[in-house]
Amino acid sequence: MAVVNNCELPDDLYYIVEKHVWARFDGDLVTVGMTDVAQNMAKTIIAVTPKATGKPVRKGRNIATVESGKWVGPVPAPVGGEIAEVNQSLATSPGLINSDPYGAGWVARLRPDDWETDAADLVFGPAGVQAYRQFLDAEGIACGG
Numbered sequence: 001m002a003v004v005n006n007c008e009l010p011d012d013l014y015y016i017v018e019k020h021v022w023a024r025f026d027g028d029l030v031t032v033g034m035t036d037v038a039q040n041m042a043k044t045i046i047a048v049t050p051k052a053t054g055k056p057v058r059k060g061r062n063i064a065t066v067e068s069g070k071w072v073g074p075v076p077a078p079v080g081g082e083i084a085e086v087n088q089s090l091a092t093s094p095g096l097i098n099s100d101p102y103g104a105g106w107v108a109r110l111r112p113d114d115w116e117t118d119a120a121d122l123v124f125g126p127a128g129v130q131a132y133r134q135f136l137d138a139e140g141i142a143c144g145g
Contacts, residue, residue, distance in 0.1 A: 002129040005136045007143035008036040009129045010102055014122040016078050017135045022102065023078040023122065025115060030079055032063065033106040034097055037136065040143040042068040045094040050086035050108055057083055059118050063108045066097065075107050079118035085109040 002009045009015075014023040020038035024031045039045065050064040057063055062074035063083060086108045089096055096105035112118060123131045136142065 004129060004133045005142040007040060007136065009132050011126050011129050013128065014078060014119060014124045015128040015132060016076065017123060017131050019076050021076060021078055029084055029109040030112050030115070031106050031109050032075065032078060034066065034075060034101055036101050036143060037141060039098045039101050041141070042066065042071045044068055045097045048090040048094045048097065048107065051083055053083050053086055055083045057081065057110065077110060078122055079110060079112045079115060081110040081112040083108055084111040
């Protein structure tokens, strides 16, 4: 786990840095969530509205809408495919995104159409953390406090 500007960024994930979304590929499904940076900027998450399971989704399209007291925004799909599962726990406990963004606070799992092609646009691992560091520094973003 890397810590950049007080934000936790696991170095074993794929990232869409400018959208503050992470992805983990397990060989079958892609688990997607919001980064520690996203939850810090959004503050307390009060609602998560996922798209329906079984729904096809194109890369970059919305798989869920997340709402906090100061922000409403989409969670874009890092890859194209089908929504295989949504995190039902977020319906009653949306704050899991705040307390555990890389674990219990995951948003959805996708069955990718073409992982290899779509993942080429994502940044991974230490390179992803470094890309995030540059973005946070350029934007003057830090977590906590």
